[in-house]
Amino acid sequence: MMEENLILIVEDEPEIAELVQDYLEADGYRSILASDGLEGLDRFFQHQPMVAVLDVMLPKMDGIELCRRIRAESNIPIIIMSAKKSETDKIIGLGIGADDYVTKPFSPGELVARIKAQLRRFKHLSGQIENENTLKYTGLEINLKEYTVHAEGRQVELSAKEFQLLAYMAANKGQVFSKEQLLEKVWGYQHIGDTNTITVYVRKLREKIELNPSEPKFIKTVWGVGYKFDGGNL
Numbered sequence: 001m002m003e004e005n006l007i008l009i010v011e012d013e014p015e016i017a018e019l020v021q022d023y024l025e026a027d028g029y030r031s032i033l034a035s036d037g038l039e040g041l042d043r044f045f046q047h048q049p050m051v052a053v054l055d056v057m058l059p060k061m062d063g064i065e066l067c068r069r070i071r072a073e074s075n076i077p078i079i080i081m082s083a084k085k086s087e088t089d090k091i092i093g094l095g096i097g098a099d100d101y102v103t104k105p106f107s108p109g110e111l112v113a114r115i116k117a118q119l120r121r122f123k124h125l126s127g128q129i130e131n132e133n134t135l136k137y138t139g140l141e142i143n144l145k146e147y148t149v150h151a152e153g154r155q156v157e158l159s160a161k162e163f164q165l166l167a168y169m170a171a172n173k174g175q176v177f178s179k180e181q182l183l184e185k186v187w188g189y190q191h192i193g194d195t196n197t198i199t200v201y202v203r204k205l206r207e208k209i210e211l212n213p214s215e216p217k218f219i220k221t222v223w224g225v226g227y228k229f230d231g232g233n234l
Contacts, residue, residue, distance in 0.1 A: 007051045009032070010033075010039075022108075027116070036059040037060050051079065051122075052078045052079070053081060055081045067098055068096055071096070071160055075160045077122050079099065080102070081104060081106070084103070135167065137170065139151060140218060147163055158208065162204060165186050175229075179199070202219055217230070
């Protein structure tokens with residue numbers, strides 16, 4: 001059973017892990033530490049935290065593989081920490097199921113703020129799931145409880161963040177969102193330069209749910225503004 005407000009921190013530099021732990025506990029959160037990927041995976045299964053914060057460069061199992069393993073078992077928010085600064089590394093980090101990405105060196109206060117933002121959105125989505133299980137549109141069905149999507153009768157495999165972006169837009173059918181708004185609402189933060197993340201995710205979603213991605217039926221571009229979800233209800 002998931003432990004309320006428990007944060008898993010997997011970091012092989014003790015001073016960084018303990019600093020983040022101190023900031024979290026000062027804000028009223030509980031946290032557990034692991035110093036390598038295998039220990040982190042074991043603590044994940046043992047304690048069922050609500051958020052996982054993973055360094056990329058870890059002994060025994062790196063943070064990318066650990067992220068994949070956790071994502072295969074759970075939809076909890078995952079935040080990746082890395083000293084790598086290139087946009088390519090960032091997109092790869094988000095593409096394997098991470099919900100956010102912070103570059104070292106970082107402000108512990110900023111990391112805690114991002115953890116809190118991810119927790120708020122996770123709890124909000126969990127509440128939505130309890131109240132409404134399925135969003136149905138012509139040719140598309142989104143099951144919020146089971147995290148499954150069927151497009152034209154076929155099941156579509158989505159990453160956790162792809163699912164969350166699609167579910168948020170579909171729940172707000174017809175509303176136009178800028179890329180910045182989608183970053184804030186789905187990822188939980190505003191950060192200049194990250195709008196390419198939305199472009200990448202929209203392209204991936206179109207490739208998976210649209211019969212003709214070049215002429216999308218569901219996720220439409222509103223030129224000069226952003227995107228909106230379209231498609232008639234059943």
